[in-house]
Amino acid sequence: QSVLTQPPSVSGAPGQRVTLSCTGSSSNIGAGFDVHWYQHLPGTAPKLLIYGNTNRPSGVPDRFSGSKSGTSASLAITGLQAEDEADYYCQSYDSSLSGSVFGGGTKVTVL
Amino acid sequence: QVQLEESGPGLVKPSQTLSLTCTVSGDSISSGNSYWSWIRQPAGKGLEWIGRIYTTGSTNYNPSLKSRVTISVDTSKNQFSLKLSSVTAADTAVYYCARQKIQLWLSNDSWGQGILVTVSS
Numbered sequence: 001q002s003v004l005t006q007p008p009s010v011s012g013a014p015g016q017r018v019t020l021s022c023t024g025s026s027s028n029i030g031a032g033f034d035v036h037w038y039q040h041l042p043g044t045a046p047k048l049l050i051y052g053n054t055n056r057p058s059g060v061p062d063r064f065s066g067s068k069s070g071t072s073a074s075l076a077i078t079g080l081q082a083e084d085e086a087d088y089y090c091q092s093y094d095s096s097l098s099g100s101v102f103g104g105g106t107k108v109t110v111l
Numbered sequence: 112q113v114q115l116e117e118s119g120p121g122l123v124k125p126s127q128t129l130s131l132t133c134t135v136s137g138d139s140i141s142s143g144n145s146y147w148s149w150i151r152q153p154a155g156k157g158l159e160w161i162g163r164i165y166t167t168g169s170t171n172y173n174p175s176l177k178s179r180v181t182i183s184v185d186t187s188k189n190q191f192s193l194k195l196s197s198v199t200a201a202d203t204a205v206y207y208c209a210r211q212k213i214q215l216w217l218s219n220d221s222w223g224q225g226i227l228v229t230v231s232s
Contacts, residue, residue, distance in 0.1 A: 002157060036218040038158075045207065045222035046158070052216030089158050093217070099171050100148070100160040100211075 003028060004090055004103035011109040012080045020075040020106045022090035028101060030071035033093040037066055037075045040087045040105070049088070050075060077108070085110045113137040115208050115223035123202075123230050129195040133208030133223060140186050141166050146211040147191045148219060149182060151204040159204075163211060164191055198230045 005023040012018040022035060029035060037050040048057055050066035053073060065076045073092075077084055090103040119131035133147070140147060149161040162172035164182045172180050181194040195202060205227050209219040 034216045034218075036216070038219070040158075045224050046209075046219070047222075048215075048218055048220045051218035051220070055216070057215070057220065091158075091160075091219070097174055099162070099173055102150075102158040102160060105157040 002104040003094055003097070003101040004092060006088075006090060006103035006106045008104070009107045009109065011111055012077075013111045014080055014082065016080050017076060017078045018080060018108065020077075020088055020090075020108070022073045022075070022092075022103050024071050024073075024092060024101075026071065027096040028071075028092045028094040029068065029073055031095055033095070035066070035068055035073040036091045037064075037073075038089045038091065039084075040089060042087075046089065080108075080110055082110050084108055113210060113221045115210065115221060117206060117208050117223045117226040119226060119228070121227055121229060123198055123228060124232050125199055125230055126197055129193070129198050129202060129228055129230070131193045131206055131208075131226065131228070133191050133193075135189045135191075135210075138210065140184060140189050140191065144213055146213070146217070147184065148209045148211050149193045150207045150209055150219070150222075152207070152225075153201070153204040161193065161195075161206075200230050202228070203230045204228060 038046040040046040053068040094101045114136045146163040148163040179196045184191040205225040207225045208223045210221040
């Protein structure tokens with residue numbers, strides 16, 4: 001059971017917008033700790049998509065955007081493309097555990 | 112551009128100690144601009160944070176693994192290492208080393224390709 005809760009799967013047609021949620025608690029996201037998002041394709045290294053809740057590293061398309069409110073965070077993918085099919089993980093810091101925590105991951109399927 | 116590469120045995124016997132090393136190129140562990148992390152992923156499961164180390168040798172560990180984990184750093188070789196003792200089949204996973212960049216809000220911006228470690232007799 002992950003400290004951060006993500007839906008196991010989300011799907012959408014090409015061109016559509018999908019939103020992935022990441023729900024935490026008062027000891028992590030709700031405490032003001034930053035949320036980061038990663039894209040993970042099987043057999044490859046995870047890739048940083050969003051850092052500090054809303055910031056995109058250089059090279060990440062602006063189709064990806066992050067937001068945070070209260071004890072939750074979200075990753076939005078607009079103009080969904082076949083290459084976006086992957087697992088997505090959120091990450092934050094938890095003060096009660098004194099360390100990083102990940103969500104269980106959301107598998108995005110492009111229909 | 113920073114690169115990280117994991118190395119170590121791919122097969123470890125139950126009850127023994129898993130030992131992995133991460134070699135960093137393109138950045139200096141001594142620079143103090145990052146923490147250096149170990150993260151793992153069991154087959155079919157999500158990512159699990161194991162722990163991290165700073166250039167000073169200061170460490171933080173996942174409480175669920177703390178009694179069995181040791182992370183160390185060798186700045187002269189620009190490497191950091193993971194030791195996990197008393198392993199069981201549940202420790203079978205792909206192990207990643209990663210850079211946690213202070214300037215990027217402590218996100219893991221660079222990762223190794225990962226190394227599969229199987230615990231089996």
